[in-house]
Amino acid sequence: MGDLTSAPIPGVRSDDHLRGQAGDPELVVMYADFSCPRCAVAAIALRDAGSSVVFRHFALKARHPRAVPLAHAAEAAALQGAFWPLHDSLFADQGHIDDPHLWARCDQLGLDVDRFEADRRSEAVATRVTRDLREGMRAGVTGTPAVLRPSVD
Numbered sequence: 621m622g623d624l625t626s627a628p629i630p631g632v633r634s635d636d637h638l639r640g641q642a643g644d645p646e647l648v649v650m651y652a653d654f655s656c657p658r659c660a661v662a663a664i665a666l667r668d669a670g671s672s673v674v675f676r677h678f679a680l681k682a683r684h685p686r687a688v689p690l691a692h693a694a695e696a697a698a699l700q701g702a703f704w705p706l707h708d709s710l711f712a713d714q715g716h717i718d719d720p721h722l723w724a725r726c727d728q729l730g731l732d733v734d735r736f737e738a739d740r741r742s743e744a745v746a747t748r749v750t751r752d753l754r755e756g757m758r759a760g761v762t763g764t765p766a767v768l769r770p771s772v773d
Contacts, residue, residue, distance in 0.1 A: 626760030629770045632674055635748075637703045640672025651678035651756040651766040654690035660711040662765040667708070675707065677752040678764050686717050689740075691749040693722050696740035700731045 629649050632642045640647065650666065650673055652659035666673050677694075679687035690710060697706035709725050710717060726733045739745055756766065 627755075627758040629759045629768050630755055631770045637675040637698065637707070638672070639667070639675070639704055640670070642672075644672035647672040647674065647770065648767050649674045649676060649770045651676050651752070651761045651768070652764045653677065653679045653684055653687040654694065654707075654710040655684035655686045655714065655717060656764045657714060659765040660714055662767060663707070663711045666767070674770065675703075676756060677749045678756045678761055678766065679749055679753060683764075688749065690717060691752075692740040692745050693736075695745040695748050696736045696742075697726070697729070697731060699739045699745075700735065702729050702731055705729050 632638060632647070648666070648671060650659075650662065652663065652675065663673075663675075677691040679691040681688050694703055694706050694710070697703055706725060706729065709729070723733055723736075726736050759768070761768075
C-alpha cells in the first residue's frame, strides 16, 4: 500500500493575487478567509514585513458563514483592479463585513457598485473561489491561515 501524500502547492499563476515579486525566494502562498481573525493578523504581519505573498481563498461556509460571500466580494473587486485594497480593508475591520459595509467600501474604493454586485454573483467568480479551495485541500491545507511555500516549476 502506497503512502498518502498531499499534492504540492501550485506555483504562481498569471491570475494569482500577488503582492510583491513572483521571483522572490521568500515568496509565500497564504490560504485564508476574510472572516478569520487569525488570517487578519497574519495578513497584516506579512504586509507590514514587506513579504511577497500570493493570496488564495480557503473559504469554508461551515467554519465562517461570511467566508464565501467575502471571497466572492474580493474577486469582484479584483475584476475592477481593487483586490488588494479590498483585502486590506476587510482584514483591517472585520467587525463590518455585511453587505451594506461592503457597498460603502466599494464607494470608498471608487468601484462601480452595480458591476461589483453582478460580478460577485457570477459563475466565473464562484469558480475561482472554488478552485483555490480545492487546490488548497489537495495540498493538505486544513485550516486558516495557512502560509506555505509554493512549488517551483
